[in-house]
Amino acid sequence: MTLHTCISAGTYLLGKIAADALPTLVLGLLRFLIAGAGFLVLARIRGLDLWPLARADWRTYLWLGFLGVALNQVAFLGGLAFTLPSHAALLYALTPTVVLLMAWARGQERPGPRKLMGLVLAFAGVVVLLAGRRGTAALPPRWILGDLMILVAVVAWAGYTVASRPMVLKHGAQRATTLSILFGLAVFSPLGALGLPRLHPASVPPMAWLGLAYLGLMTSVVSYLLWFHALSLKEPSRVAIASNAQPVVTALLGWIFFSQPITLPFVAGAALVAAGVLLAQS
Numbered sequence: 264m265t266l267h268t269c270i271s272a273g274t275y276l277l278g279k280i281a282a283d284a285l286p287t288l289v290l291g292l293l294r295f296l297i298a299g300a301g302f303l304v305l306a307r308i309r310g311l312d313l314w315p316l317a318r319a320d321w322r323t324y325l326w327l328g329f330l331g332v333a334l335n336q337v338a339f340l341g342g343l344a345f346t347l348p349s350h351a352a353l354l355y356a357l358t359p360t361v362v363l364l365m366a367w368a369r370g371q372e373r374p375g376p377r378k379l380m381g382l383v384l385a386f387a388g389v390v391v392l393l394a395g396r397r398g399t400a401a402l403p404p405r406w407i408l409g410d411l412m413i414l415v416a417v418v419a420w421a422g423y424t425v426a427s428r429p430m431v432l433k434h435g436a437q438r439a440t441t442l443s444i445l446f447g448l449a450v451f452s453p454l455g456a457l458g459l460p461r462l463h464p465a466s467v468p469p470m471a472w473l474g475l476a477y478l479g480l481m482t483s484v485v486s487y488l489l490w491f492h493a494l495s496l497k498e499p500s501r502v503a504i505a506s507n508a509q510p511v512v513t514a515l516l517g518w519i520f521f522s523q524p525i526t527l528p529f530v531a532g533a534a535l536v537a538a539g540v541l542l543a544q545s
């Protein structure tokens with residue numbers, strides 16, 4: 264999960280460059296075309312038989328594909344184009360809290376008073392972040408819309424995490440991840456194709472193509488496999504807590520490499536979110 268956290272921090276930074284240069288729908292389509300090809304190659308190397316599993320549980324994998332690819336990616340990549348990478352990473356630190364709430368609703372976990380207080384603190388941190396000064400030059404003009412879209416992506420990813428665990432335990436991490444990605448690609452492809460007329464490859468800078476490759480291979484293959492391998496070993500809320508370190512790592516990398524300022528509202532919101540999710544998982 265330490266490796267997953269480091270890869271995810273790079274996702275926000277390089278993904279931001281790609282999201283600024285490529286249409287959102289096209290970026291999502293190309294990302295998961297790369298990821299789908301990567302997973303199929305890995306499955307072929309290992310000799311994994313996927314299609315009997317796909318036929319037996321196609322409804323579940325269709326739902327997972329919608330949550331983890333279609334809804335999550337439209338909201339994440341669209342939101343990333345409007346907000347700062349540090350904001351996206353901070354909001355994704357709410358993942359353990361949202362996972363805990365969903366697991367509670369499904370009867371999988373029973374949070375006590377400490378965990379409930381953690382939920383309150385974590386969401387207070389989001390409120391502080393969203394209430395930051397709109398006029399500051401450090402923030403893009405539509406950052407609030409971007410942050411709200413990222414929140415939708417967080418909820419979709421949390422649902423994907425909770426709903427995926429039975430398939431991970433039943434079919435193994437690689438099979439479950441591969442099938443959810445392929446079903447998600449099938450769901451997303453018609454929507455992604457709508458953005459192709461807006462793609463002008465000659466105007467896309469090299470760093471954006473690099474960001475796309477990173478999203479397709481490192482984030483959507485390596486990082487997903489790490490996430491679901493961990494999910495096969497631990498309950499969803501324990502796995503999700505690894506996202507707590509992502510805001511700090513992303514903000515530091517953004518400050519070092521892209522001169523993105525670390526503002527007071529961000530620090531305050533990050534402190535509340537970190538305290539909340541740590542208390543919720545204690």
